[in-house]
Amino acid sequence: MAGVRAPKQWSLTKDETITSFESWRQNLLYTLSLDSIFAKFLEQGVVWQKKTADCPTRGFSDDSSNVPASSRLTAAQKTVQLELMLGQIANFCPIIARNSIVKNSTSLQQIWQSIRLHFGFQSSGSHLLDFAAIQLQSDERPEDLFQRLMAFAEDNLLKSDHDVTHHGLLPSSDEDMSPSLENFIVLHWLSLLHPRLPALVKQRYGPELRTRTLASLKPEISQSIDSLLAELQSGEHAQVLRSAIASFQQVRPRNQLAGSASAGRPAAVPAGGRPAPAAGRSAPALGGGRSGSADLSGGERRGGRGQRSRTCALCVAAGRPGADSHFLSRCRFLPIEDRRFMAGVRLIAGCDDLCEDLDSEGASRLSQTDSDNQ
Template sequence: MAGTRAPKQWSLSKVETITSFEAWRQNLQYTLSLDQNFAAFLVDGFTWLKETNANPLRGIADDGEEVAEANRRTAAQKCTYLDLMLCQIANYCPIISRNTIIKNSTSINSIWQSIRLHYGFQSTGGHFIDFNSIFLEPNERPEDLFQRLARFIEDNLLRAGGNIHHHGEVPEADEELSPSLENLIVLTWLRLINRDLPNLVKQRYGTELRSKTLASLKPEISQAPDSLLDEIHSATDAKVLRASIKDKHFHFDRSAKKTGCIRTGRQIKCCVLCKQVGRPS
């Protein structure tokens, strides 16, 4: 059916971002899943062995009687389909050695991880620290910044069977984005836009925040970033103006006491007697 067709698959280039890679991966995985001969190999947890002379069937067994006879396949037949699928992936991934995908892979996830490693997208404990290097770029919209923060956190969620341990253990299930983590993303987003913005949001939305999370109010905040920033800038300008006026009065008072002179407009009036004895006017 035309409605189930994915966009035409494209090849990876030498330079990709995590976003463009994920778009490529998801489109390719969906396209492959439409072929029932490939679908089983795309299921999480399905593995095979590297292709060697000692393991020509890659550890794949014949289907048992529990599989309908019409769909039953021998190990050799399944290996043929597996090779066809791996060749398809390799065709769209010219930046990776074909043997890495066709002969040395052991699961669909191992292929994705090899590609991520090539581009430097591999999830590591150290990679998470790069979150601290995200800033609002010149001419970047606040919403674009938020999406970058969200994508980074989502990409660094722990995966079951991954290579990252947490307190000595590998998660048994994929980590989900918790409400507290969503709140942290929004808070970081506000702080990177303007360091005074979190406090203003706390004041402006104080009533709602009594019963809602910060992340729940993100859509509302997104609709009023300009007015919030204008309020911050106005308050800052007023503070600078008050400080300037206070500073002028301070210097005026000190000058008058030392010289016995008073500035009025462009003229300076001095008491001659006071000036001679060196006392304030």
């Protein structure tokens, strides 16, 4: 070949993409163009016939006398040069049968289409529908996904040398990517990264989008894409947390209703013969002024919600007086280890009674009870 050193050509593998195939094709065309005997077959629109017994010269004819004698070729010589070029293409395309390229091909475009058909991305009207199947892969960066979308769209632009027609007409020239198509590609890219990302981009880049297209803002969006996705994920986590809290708050009133229903049952008579206090009796009527004021302040702190009756199951079972003046967690006969365990459980459940246990009055009572038990 010529004295210019060409890049080393590589062979196609079983797994190729549109981008890798185009790289292979362009490098092969450049390598072949360095040889003058192959250059005339690389021109657009050059075709030939299949090699058969009835057509050994593949449709070529001898050059006329108008061609200089130094470059004048016969039909047989042209056929030999063509098959040398086709043999070079077949050497670097082992996935296609050799005779399909050397003997049965009719043009370079037909060879490229057969290779694309083997990989499943031949130029056709149905190939465009595969655009909807492109998704973000687990080990893929957002920018890599955008480049795949752009390569797919550019590969499906109408070409003058393809057989794909538009409204029954072949394009007279190769189609260029329009600004509107670029904007839709960027929009589809944002939707693939996150369904709510287009709305966030509209909110964040609203002033710039008044005078600039979405595709022109793509470099700025790419630089902040990680922070935008992190913002959306943090918002989703906060929404899940709020939903969990709302569900928990809906469960608590039902539990309180069940407790109030059980409070209306007849009180059991302990072994000492003295009936237990009614569960529905208010603490101010039994426990004196201090207990009543404490319960009233607790009800005010709870924002006007219904006050639960104070009943100690331990004192009721033992028949002690004042069983309805305190909860089980405040019983002075309950070991300190059990009281601390119950306080932890009520802290996890979010009970309002824990707030009463943690106020100054409750803390003093708890310390006084601990000293009495000790």
